[in-house]
Amino acid sequence: MEPLLSILIGVLVAASVYLMLARNLMRFLFGLILLSNAANLAIFVSGRMTAGAPPLVPDGLDEPVGVVANALPQALVLTAIVIGFGLFAFALILAVRAYRSLGTLNTDEMRVAEPKEQG
Template structure:
């Protein structure tokens, strides 16, 4: 099962890199979301994939650590999901505002686009 999850993490990372290399800012934004999911899946896989017992310590000899799932990666993933959602929302608003001002989502065109309603003074050398 860990091999399948490792392959899935590799696919997510490669898709994220492919999307980051795009010229369109929306694709870059989706690449950031996919990268966050890939990291969460990697952390989840590192915490052992066992269906044997929940991460609750029982009293007596049955409470050994070998058969329990590790609760730390699950807590880290829960925190990372909240942070990545807020980061994605911020980037989405920033992208929308840049699109409103520059009327393009192409990063090459954004370099030379002038904001709406404003004209820049000519450069003096």
């Protein structure tokens, strides 16, 4: 399972880099969301996969018995997903505002805040 997911992470990163190299802001944002998912998967795989062993504490005991799945990466991924969701929502709204006020999504044409071209 781990090698498969690792390859998947690689594919996601490659796709996201390809998308982020585009001039279009929307493609960049799609690349960004792919990259953040790749990062989440990387954390998940880093915690080692344990199939079919939920980290549950049996009745009357203080800790789970035997080998159970690592719960920490899932908590980390959950936090990262929530934060990433908030930031991505902001970035999308920013893109909409940018299109409305600048009239373009082509990042090469966004030069309002840059110095005027000489000559």
